[in-house]
Amino acid sequence: MRVDPAARIDGHIGVPGDKSISHRAALIGALSDGETRITRFGRSADTESTLAAVRALGAGVDELDVDTVVVEGVGVRGFRDAAVDCGNAGTLARLLTGILAYQDGRFELSGDDSLSRRPMRRVTEPLEQMGAHVDATDGHLPLVVEGAELEGIEYELPVASAQVKSAVLFAGLGARSSTTVVEPTPTRDHTELMLQAAGAHVTRRPGSVTVQPAERLHLPEVVVPGDISSAAPFLVAATLVPGSTLTVHDIGLNPRRTGILDVLERMGARVGVLNKHRVAGELIGDVEVSAQPLVATRIEAAEVPRLVDELPLVALLGAFARGTTEVTGAEELRAKESDRIETVTAAMRAIGVRITARPDGFAVRGTPARPRGGTIDAAGDHRIAMLGAVAGVVSREGVRIEGAESVAISFPGFFDLLDSIRQ
Numbered sequence: 001m002r003v004d005p006a007a008r009i010d011g012h013i014g015v016p017g018d019k020s021i022s023h024r025a026a027l028i029g030a031l032s033d034g035e036t037r038i039t040r041f042g043r044s045a046d047t048e049s050t051l052a053a054v055r056a057l058g059a060g061v062d063e064l065d066v067d068t069v070v071v072e073g074v075g076v077r078g079f080r081d082a083a084v085d086c087g088n089a090g091t092l093a094r095l096l097t098g099i100l101a102y103q104d105g106r107f108e109l110s111g112d113d114s115l116s117r118r119p120m121r122r123v124t125e126p127l128e129q130m131g132a133h134v135d136a137t138d139g140h141l142p143l144v145v146e147g148a149e150l151e152g153i154e155y156e157l158p159v160a161s162a163q164v165k166s167a168v169l170f171a172g173l174g175a176r177s178s179t180t181v182v183e184p185t186p187t188r189d190h191t192e193l194m195l196q197a198a199g200a201h202v203t204r205r206p207g208s209v210t211v212q213p214a215e216r217l218h219l220p221e222v223v224v225p226g227d228i229s230s231a232a233p234f235l236v237a238a239t240l241v242p243g244s245t246l247t248v249h250d251i252g253l254n255p256r257r258t259g260i261l262d263v264l265e266r267m268g269a270r271v272g273v274l275n276k277h278r279v280a281g282e283l284i285g286d287v288e289v290s291a292q293p294l295v296a297t298r299i300e301a302a303e304v305p306r307l308v309d310e311l312p313l314v315a316l317l318g319a320f321a322r323g324t325t326e327v328t329g330a331e332e333l334r335a336k337e338s339d340r341i342e343t344v345t346a347a348m349r350a351i352g353v354r355i356t357a358r359p360d361g362f363a364v365r366g367t368p369a370r371p372r373g374g375t376i377d378a379a380g381d382h383r384i385a386m387l388g389a390v391a392g393v394v395s396r397e398g399v400r401i402e403g404a405e406s407v408a409i410s411f412p413g414f415f416d417l418l419d420s421i422r423q
Helices: 019-031 045-056 090-100 121-129 162-173 190-197 228-240 259-267 301-306 308-320 331-335 340-350 382-394 404-409 414-421
Strands: 010-013 035-039 060-063 068-072 082-085 106-110 133-137 140-146 154-156 179-182 202-205 208-211 221-223 245-252 270-279 282-290 324-327 354-358 361-365 374-377 399-402
Touching (some): 010 414, 019 035, 019 045, 019 068, 019 090, 019 190, 019 221, 045 060, 045 082, 045 090, 045 404, 090 106, 090 121, 090 140, 090 162, 121 162, 162 179, 162 190, 162 208, 190 202, 228 382, 228 414, 259 270, 259 301, 259 308, 308 324, 308 331, 308 340, 308 354, 308 361, 308 382, 340 354, 340 361, 340 374, 340 382, 374 382, 382 399, 382 404, 382 414, 404 414
Parallel strands (some): 010 245, 035 221, 082 106, 154 179, 374 399
Antiparallel strands (some): 035 068, 060 068, 106 140, 133 140, 179 208, 202 208, 245 282, 270 282, 324 361
16 A cells, blocks of 8 residues: 655544444443443454454344444353454453453463464463463463453552453452452553443542452443544644644543543644543543644653553654654553564654664654655554554655555554545
8 A cells, every 4th residue: 555645634534433442342242131232333353353252152243234233242151162263352352361261161262373472471360360260372372261260359460451450350240259450550441431331330449440249230332432543643644744634523532542632732733622521431522633843752651551552653743843752661562463662663764764762662853854755564563554654644755555454453444534634
């Protein structure tokens, strides 16, 4: 795929439903009694893997249209023996391991080559402390879970991870006593919000969350907001192309996910948030950005969980900013679909950006000129493919993206939507 430079980015758009929330809606719907109607379900290869997984485990899935899914739940302990292919969906693999830890049966989880290289021990270790029987392959997929009687624990996350937190909380639903997760830095809290909406007894305190064992869940409806991670490439493109103004409507504004908006503002972009409202505990609204000259910024460990998926785009913002933009405390980037510190560094260097990789992040030295362009290898990583597309729009000569098809992992219509707003 080749993406040529744009003279301006302009328009009003919507983006697919939030991938994190869509995963959780399908899983909690499957654990519930009765039907869960999911509106604006975020269609992607990853979330299709989750629908296939809950079907395999015995839940019913009725796809009414492209945006609406109804899940017929089997109850908190109703999953049946199954082999589940998680595809490339790390969220599915980790959260589902927690759910299966207390089910009555034997379950096999596998994934594609990329997912099979990603670490699972961070999930299996706390589950084993609870009494789970998990046989992983050197800490990776494939793995086998055999249902066991679990005891609640208090677990302090060694690194901030919403996936690990969620896996332990899900396991806590089937434990014999309360389960508490202590997190060093706040991470996305979609699991806690949705479990509360489904009737689980969840107690939230500064720095921790506790869930009690649950006999029954009931989640009649979920309205999924637009995914801010899917909106971010368009917001960054409009920030960087002079004369641009873009509005993205009805996106999730959960404060644990909006780090990219804070970064854009402090770098000098004009950011407006309009029409804010709540649906099932989640804050939703419209975001408008306009291009402005940028200044460099520094992102440290405490901020990383709020924009971990958007950090590749920060490298491109830094290329246009006055000064040196630094990202530190982001070791988690090395455990994504690719080693994103290395793939971001390689991608930016390939188009003429001055970037230096560090063990826990990178530093980008800004220049007043647009990057020249070139060829970027997405390395099978959807976030790098999107980064390459935005780089093409803001470059002087355009960018060829190798492996551009990987965007389908999270956003199949990405390139068509990008074409619709370029002038």
